[in-house]
Amino acid sequence: MNVLTRTVLGRLGGMLLTLILASMVIYSAVLLTGDPIAALAGGAKPTPELVEQIRAEYHLDDPVWSRYWQWLTGAIQGDFGRSFVYKTPVVSLVGPRFGITLQLVLLTVLLILVFGVGSGILAATRGRVVDRTIAAMTSLGMALPTFVVAILLIWVFAKSLGWFPVYGEGEGVWDRLWHLVLPAISLAVLFIAYVSRVTRGSLVAQLHSEHVDTARVRGIPRRRIFGVHVFRNASPQILAIAGTTIAGLFAASAIAEVAFGLGGIGSLLVQAAARADLPVVQIVSLLLVTIFVVLNAVADLISAIIDPSSVGGGRTS
């Protein structure tokens, strides 16, 4: 078994454990937070028969652990339960919404990578003035709340200029893209600034590293030094941060979704929480956690592939 396989298996194990623990936290916390009967009755006074029926249907009389187990095993088999509010399988609620969020996140990721990593590279390589300018811009970017950016974008580009739609998801590839541009920008601003800083920081660290001195004294062309020795060596760190950032976007997208009236899983979570739709809250939370953990693990693994030495412990020659 080689190092990589070992690492993969190790991370996989840790990931599963984290997921199981997180699912317990979510399940029990959600139970604490809402009264299923109230939510299920849907706003009308529940009769004793209705209460009885609900208790039976949702196994409310079983001990918590047994309910958790049923829920978890169900979820693993793709049975995510039924929404209290819509009375439909949660999967049919989450499924279509997940697509929107995924597309929004992908577009945002694209923006983050292009502008975040791009400006980080410029800041690290194009001298003091560019560096200062970008530093000022990222400072501002990191101070701009997502929803303020959203409001500004709506005001300027949708309301005043009318270039972009303000609401909804659109149909078809281009229309969808057109609808997602502003939300993606509003979501990306903060993270562009963050990724830009991390990129700059790790590039500068590599630029000042001793092995780059070696390459310089050997007369290796600048372009190659940057590509092969600086950027590639900095990439695991950039990737790790980007991975965490991207993983977090799925939850952060709630703000952009609400601001732009997109029906994604973030807005579903907020909505479901307001309506005490516990199965939906549980599954969406679990989904967000799973995405987060899996994406982080993937970023870790890619880092490990780029930099195998980060995997092993001590070194023997």
Place this chain on the structure above:
Amino acid sequence: MKRTALAAGAVAGAALLALTACTPRDADDADVVGDDFEIVDAQPAGTQAVDEVTWAIVEGEPATLNPAASANLIIPNLCDNLLSLQPDFSIEPGVAERAEFVDPVTFVITLRDDVTFWDGSPVTADDVVYSLQQNTNPASQWYGAFALVDPDPTAGIAATGPNEVTVRFIAPDSTFRDALAGQGGAVMQKAFGEANGAAVGTPDAGLMCTGPFELQDGGWTPGSEIVTIANEDYWNGAPLVGTLTYTFVSDGSTLATALTQGEIDGAINVSPGSRAVFEGDGAGSLTVGHSTASYSFGPASATSAAANPKIRQALNLAIDRDQYLETVVNGLGYVQKTIVPEFSFHSMEASGTYQEGYDALAEPEVDLEAATALVEESGEDVSRPLVVAVPSGAKEFQQTAAIIQSAGKQIGLDIRIDEMQASDFGALFYDPSKREGVDFVATQGYLETPGVLGYPSLFMLPPEMGGIFNWSGYENPEVTEHLLAARNATDPETAAREFTAAQEVFAPDMLQVTLAGTYQLTYLSDELTGVTTSIAAYSSPWALHLGGK
């Protein structure tokens, strides 16, 4: 007797509930009421066919489309009620050609013979019996209207001919016919209902009704939209719109932008807060229609100072209604003197009597001195803050709460605001434990069918007689007696006199401090017309005549 009262209680309860939990919208410049808008209850019918119309539902996505379980603006276009509610709140025959009491306790419904469900099968008496029986279950939204129906299933509602259904009562009920113009009279297919059970109205199972628009299999994508298509065989003429798609936009400013940019064709119940935006340059325009909706607040506890009528009267005297209208509904509202709005009896037979009773009531006025005196007189300990609960997220309620708070401060009442999540706020109405620590509840309610007894029964009768919202323990034998007599009256005039007698007594007690009556606001693309723009939209197929100009 007891049963009668209980029954009387519930007529509009469900509607009020549905309402308060969802959220209405409001306005801006108000001292110009009436000056710069006219009130229109129905736009001229459309003349051009339109392929597709996108409609925004501001209350958010409904949990179900089952008429027995939900009140929203989508169902009226899908499911016909037995009687047809007109934009001016009068009632005409509908699927039922005739529906009358033949004696004080026997009500006979005669059906048209040309009405078919979407699948082409004719509507039979059995379908109607099935549909009406949905509401004899206390879980139904409309149970209150059926409370006096003979509970024996075979005797109560029965098919007495191929096109005839007979309903028998245990006591006379002056409100039943009006209720059939609402979703309590919605017609559903029995076979479909029995096949799908509790799933009726959900995205999975869908519906089988007779309305002008048809919900197809998979037409409802939960979380995103509901697509309905024209029912070409509609008994009252096919609609002009081929596909009517509903989307859900609960954020007022997003909706305002989307509507004025023309991304969405129209919406009912748009926020009066965005009046300036709607009246500015945009893809459409705002239509103001009559409504039964009003903002009010009332006591939530029998033990707090809020239960003392003097405290409520004091607050009533401290709130400037004109300022309220200007702030909360941007002038798109009017001063309403009591809980029962004028439009609810506007087209009733004895409307003159009702109007006289209403006109006799005192206009709300501001008198801080008198108010402060009332607080002192009340003998209540006002050092403890009073908590007013409002649903969260709606600007109108935040403003309402702030205004109540500010008014309280002027007369020495310390008022705290508790914004509640929709689900918690909804639970206030049936779970007493949720009301602990709450002194006042501020709500907006409307009546979706004509009739005046709904609110008074819910708020002023003793709880065991149906006053399920009578949380302050209000009990006035005179009021109780008159209200019961009104419901059991067999002729409209008697009912009207009994009601006004009760109103004369209960109105000054301010079981609900009515803050303002509001209008129904509809925004529609300038290329379209034909929408029902009064509150009747909740109970009638408002998009039937929607079409191009």
Place this chain on the structure above:
Amino acid sequence: MSVAQIANGTVPAAARRVARRDPTFLVAVIAFGVISVVALAGPWLAPYDPNELYVGPLNGAPSLEHPFGTDDLGRDILSRVLVGAAASVFAPAVVVVLSTILGVGLALAAAWFGGWVSGGIARLVDVIFAIPGLVIAVLAVTIFGKGLAAPVIALAIAYIPIIARLTRTAAARELAKPYIAALRVQGVSSPAICFRHLVPAMIPIVAAQMAVGFGYAMLDLAAISFLGLGQQPPSPDWGSMIAAGQAGILAGAPEQSVFPAILVVITVLAVGIIGARVTDWAEEKER
């Protein structure tokens, strides 16, 4: 440089020097100072009662009487901004202090005890890290009810992993230094090593993280208010003011959102700059 100077004045002297060479930092410190003063003295500075209705026109534009204009209830926006500063500055401060106490505690316990304690804490931190802050906020709001308490607690929990991991790494690095071994060999007791040496060594790095965390907390709290899970009216805070004024922006009365938004941005910018400089110092000290 004399001995006395070195002994008394390393930090202030360094601060003065940095301020001279780094006007940005000076401006940030002054801005944050002013905002802190406003947060403390806001109620006395406010020209009007922030919750009094109709002190001016509805959605009034800025004027002499109301420099920031008035909101949709005719309240004075300047007064609301001033009074709201307390909650807006205090809440993120509490988030940062709480999460720092918890995070540093966990990290020190992990670094100090090692073994299964460290493993368990690492796992706990992983689990918290895996649950998005928004989810924690949603849960907290339903458990603790409305108001600032729930989001503050939620964020305090959500920030634990960041601070705990950072401190854990720094503490492990510090513990590996020979001077800790030297102290052990000298017979200095464990608590003394921990609290007299290890904890002070963590201060600069933790302080830097707190400054950065403050900015994030402010943004996150504002976002939570925007989603309707935060500060309850009528008490103003900047986040809820921005959210409440949203409709006004489109209707041409942006003051209610704009002024608090500007203040949020300035505050976050200022602490961001301060945090970055403190981080630089901490790293410089480390060298």
Place this chain on the structure above:
Amino acid sequence: MTAPVLEVERLDIVAPGPEGPRRLVTDTTLSVARGEAVGLVGESGSGKTLTLRAVAGLLPDDFTTQGRIRIDGQDLGGMTATALRALRARRIGMVFQTPRAHLNPLRTIGDFMTEALVHVAGERPDVAATRARHLLDEVGITDPDRRMRQYPAELSGGLLQRVMIAATLAMDPDILLADEITTALDVTTQEEVMAVLADLRAHRDLSLLFVTHDLALAGTVCDRVNVMQRGRILETLRAGSMRRDAREEYTKVLMSASLDEAPPLEPATESPRPLVTIEHLRKSYQVRGATGRRETLVAVDDLSIEMASGGSLGIVGESGSGKSTTARMLLGLERPDRGTITVDGQDWSRPARGSADRRVRAKIAQMVFQDPYQSLDRRQTVRQCLAEAVRVHRPRQSAEVVDGRVRELMRQVRLDEGLAARRPRALSGGQRQRVAIARALAADPELLVLDEAVSALDVTTQVEILTLLDTIRRETGVALLMITHDLTVIRRLCDEVVVMRHGRIEERGTAAQILDAPTAEYTRMLLESIPREGWTPRRRLGRTRSQPTTTRSSAMIPE
């Protein structure tokens, strides 16, 4: 005679600083003729490395220089960046102190070897690879094919340094710039590398600018030696006759410090009482090998040592010999797998349990660490540091008593009292180590363990500290246990010596026996590897393979 390969003329190097620019190198002139090896010797901060980096073009961007640098007669001052890069790429080869840091950890040795050939000289990759294999072979690396596929992490420091040298040869440079290239290596490895360099010079007519702090080493490999101090060149000497020619006092100090001149100590009064008895001590670690498999590394194996009260024992060995681990186990910083440690009649086989136990042991044994800066809390002043150490054993004493004791300790280590308020940052390396020693003495211990206590110091400072330790030993009668890789240190301070290798004892005896008449092959090799007058580095066959070494962080860090 052609032009010198390298000429540096009146070079000044100025760095920006918070209090204005600082001149780090002043008016430095030196030249290296074709085929000549020139040494540039000085202690830390003397500016030798900066001078070298100025030649290589590796100064930080904000540094400014004045003066001229000429390579093959071409003045670097007037050249374009591209021309400069080309010139440096082809004429200069540079080898650094820490090869591991100077190789990209993510690229294989093969990539590194061929990179300049392919991307600067434009060779085809396969041609470059063949050439790289030859070069590796030339510097004595066996199995070049396998090495080419390996990553830097898989090779030892000595091997990496040879890889670095081989790689610089790829472009056939005129001159090799060597910056402390053996400082991080064991003596035996140093000899290997120096032998490789000597061979290359012989075969290639290669010029060499050799920067080191070790005057003796420079003297053995260079033709001429420049002695540098505080940014200036003090004097330039012919290597062969530098002992006679040296005029500057500083040069003489450097020579006496590094050369084997000081007389051995008189053995202190013998005491029959054994202070330390170590029996059958063993310690192993689980490490993860390059293949990712867990391996057991035996650091100390079946070690037995006895030491008398007031005695002085040296434990000598190269990195990985287990000498430091032994000291750490003795002091309770590590837990032995098995074996017993008895100190002053008490069983110390296990680390101290509580604070009280630790205090008891602290009264008996104290330790001084290698890096004086790292072994002091950088936030504490000298006074705070010493007072804390004093208070551990006298918790209830008044402030005056403690202060008096602090002053006494400072006097004991010859530290000026005026330094009491300084923090470690504001002290020199020697002063820091004095503080560390004073702190160790605070408890009046019977045993002082010195773990490479002078190896991080400049040579002149080393002399001072060793002299101080000697004096203290005479004054207080404290027993010394010296852990060191440096045999010259042993001669000055130790009565008895133990030579360790791979965790085991190779040889033991009195200092005189070991240093003058070693019996073990390994001890002889160690001694022969030490640069001295007339020394020629030799390649020892069978040593080209890498030695397993581990870099181990303190066991106190929980994983």
